Amino acid sequence: MTAADAPARRRITLSGISSRAWEHPADRGALVALRELRGFDDVVRAFFGMWNERGFRLSVLASGIRVDHRQYPAVWQRYTEAAAALDVAELPELYVTQSPWLGAEAVGLERPFIVLNSACVQQLDEDELRCLLGHELGHVGSGHAVYKTMLMILTRWAANLSWLPVGAIALRAIIAAMLEWWRKAELSADRAGLLAGQDPAAALRLLMKLAGGGDLSQVDTTAFLEQAAEYSGGGDLRDSLHKIRMTAWSTHPVPVARAASLRQWIDSGAYGQVLAGDYPRREDDSSTSVSEEIKAAAASYREEFSRSTDPLVGLLRRLGDGASDVGEWVGGTAGRARSWMDAATEAAGRAHRAGRAAPGARAGAGPADSGDGTGSAGTPR
Template identity: 35%
Template sequence: MSDDLPVLGHRLRDMDDRVLRHPADRAASAALRSVPGLMAVARKLIELGYERALRQNLLASSVRLSAQQLPDVFDLHRSAYTILEIPRTPELYVAEHPVGNALTIGSQDPLVLVHSRLLDQLDADQLRVVFAHEAGHVLADHVLYGTVLEILMEMGGGALSRTLPTALPLMAVRNALLEWKRAAELTCDRIAALVVRDPILVCRTLMSVTAGTAGRKLDLGAFLAQADDYGQQSRGLTGRWRRLTLELNATHPLSVHRAHELMAWVRSGDYERIRDGDYPRRSEAEDPDVKAEAKAAADYYRERFEGAVRDVAGQAESATKNVADWLQKTLGGDGPR
């Protein structure tokens, strides 16, 4: 990194990102790691060139930003990696799209794509939130699973689907990754709040993106009250099941749920403690307790879904073997053209 990077006056120095992980993220990640063969499928899809094809699709229909191309936007993106002390800033691309969204892909070499709708809709501070959130995916090492999910989403109806038979048994793997992805978003909302040092700004950004209009036209207090109402209604088995069905097939949790979860974390005191520098350091971190994480996953999913997600994980376990066999027999080592 060069010495002239834009900074916001603070660094989250040597922070062990595990302290920021939402319980749902920890549980979902542990559940994915427990599915035999899933990593083999992920690596095989990347090895056979599907990540390359996905990147090519994105690059062919977007514009790469830099110090010469929309430099103000690029600086907002770059500063997030400076604050998080991530050594390399990913390339940033913008593409025309009527729905505001951003994503980060690239198992080895991440890139960030932002939809033009967000650039038109959000002010500079809110764009800082978006870029900090995407940087959170890099910090928390979400990018491998996220890239595989994007590949599978494309297989379901995008350009890559034309290279594959429709009977490819990937639905169970896709569903398990979608559940993980929704959990990972909650972690990155926390990271964004620490980068911009303002969880209220994160909530305002969520409100603006959800409503599809500028935040200055909306009442944040009313939105936070709505998030609290939603949190109350989502309690109990019936409420949790209703939320699961609402979020099914979505890559992101409902925005009111995200705001509720973020503010609950703030009220716990963890946000201020970490913001003020009281957090474990990467240089002192011990290896994760795999058994404890697996137990946390089982406890979390048992409480939240009463077996629903375990069924998905079970389907994924059997599907991954079929997928791996299919990839080996049908594609060999050639991969997509």
Template identity: 40%
Template sequence: MNSEALKIHKKKFPNINPNSWEHPTDKLALSALQKMPGFDTLLKFIISNTTEKSLRMMTLASSVRVNDLQFPKVYELLIEACQIFDIKDIPELYISQSPVLNAGAIGVERPFIVLNSSMVETLNQEELLTVIAHELGHILSGHVLYHTLLQVLLKLSIMDIGIPLGKTAILGLIMGLKEWERKSELSADRASLLASQNPETCIHLLMKIAGGGMIEEMNLGEFLKQAEEYERQSGFMNKTHKFLNTVFESHPFPVTRIAELLKWVQSGEYENILNGNYDNSPLSEDNAKTYSFQEDFKDYTDPINEKVKDATDFVKGILNKKSFE
């Protein structure tokens, strides 16, 4: 991790509710998921305090707990991110040895964050703050319970442990959880932008996730051309391949995530929150009732839309950085 100090004064959001930034498809997909037959039965059967205790013990034994004596600079970033979101109960943070650029938040009553060591080695401090904020976004939105359910279910589904549901029903719930999981990442990406308060930081982070740490070898315009090429792949067989390539992914593709963040900035909602105008009202139950996975599935099996075509010009306009010229 680069050693530069955090010099940018960040705006803070006292008493902010995650409803103010969550992606609409996230909450609606979760509401639809909760109505799927067998979901409550599965949740009660698998998730309990012992589940969290087992996960915490495994992490405690195999990873490094971050505090003021271990990875103190990372700990400062955790404190900084919690202050931005007005989080009083600071979650535990661990660093786990892995070459994969990834992080996660798991748990039930007391969620905790795990950063892969490659994140600390590859990202600068602003980017690492953005990752931590992304995971805090999952915690604030209550995603971690369902992420934990999915991780446990994926490990146990191949074993006969007496789950009181048929294999077809379990597979359907896994598919539903994976579909929602991808949407939940779009909400957490918005939280990461609110913490970094710099779209360039979020974009560079997603480019590094796609291509590694050599950001100087990448170009946003060329990166987004890949998105256009992907979009042009139409027809039954290509859409089938897109579905199969996406269906078990935990995250939307990086180009999709960049496009969604840019749309959010363009909408003005991001700027409103920065100015302290955030809406804490819950999702309308009427809207939740009208949602179905099928109606929204096309957005994620064929994810790049028309707005990505002019995203490069928009980024140049809001960032005006040499790296995008």
């Protein structure tokens, strides 16, 4: 067991830590680029009436239990501990709602709040719960809800344009790209949960419980990670195609893949480096270079491609210099995506202004599917 693996009896407060410290390179590159789009957040917030944040907040206020020092005090204690480790000054409201499934979600743009399924209170131990709450705080800290809302808007557009083949195909391609980003955002939040709890064993147990339920008395962590290795590189091309089918339209990576990714981040030394105080600070966020982050995202995909044991990826490597081609494609795609987002933002702004000017115009309502397993602008699931 390494020092980074040892459960922390006294958690370190990561003072001034930036969300860039836990964000996966592909997630971070997209976030930095999106944050640079002038007025983008304002446009998304204008469209957020379609999701009706206020209505969802009232719903959980009416049907759930708001956690504080009087209600679920043990959960509140774990929550404040996770927030202290991540140096979160203002705690989002936390609610517990009745559900037999392990899951949670971070919701909202103006005033984010976190909803925790009651199964988590019953089936997770203190360290696992702290990790889960840190996962959701990671989503809030990265601002993932804003961009997930954009994904929901695009999904609705795709449904409305399904009669138009060209428009539907273009939107589906954009949605597929954003879902790929969302899966990387979940890996980011897993890292935030680990930094909040500072207990790698608990972080892996959480993912095991999401996969197999709350009782781990007959489950082994090493065997679970062996499953992850078999999923990643076992089988033949038919298995590779099945994996693509399973994940292409999913918001979350499968639990074994998340466990393997988190284990890899720990083994790389990045986790221990953050605990040692070597991490980006929030005060430097404004000076972040978009081009450098996009290059880092491309490098991450190249490394993932070159390291993968998947049969299909292995075939592509044998057919040519696939890693280089993929890296160039990722960098080019990121640039094209940003150009498209500029155009989409401008168009959305015009549509919103026109809607406000129209007599009797009002935004639609309806809660969004957060789809997390741990739910949230992303949950572990």
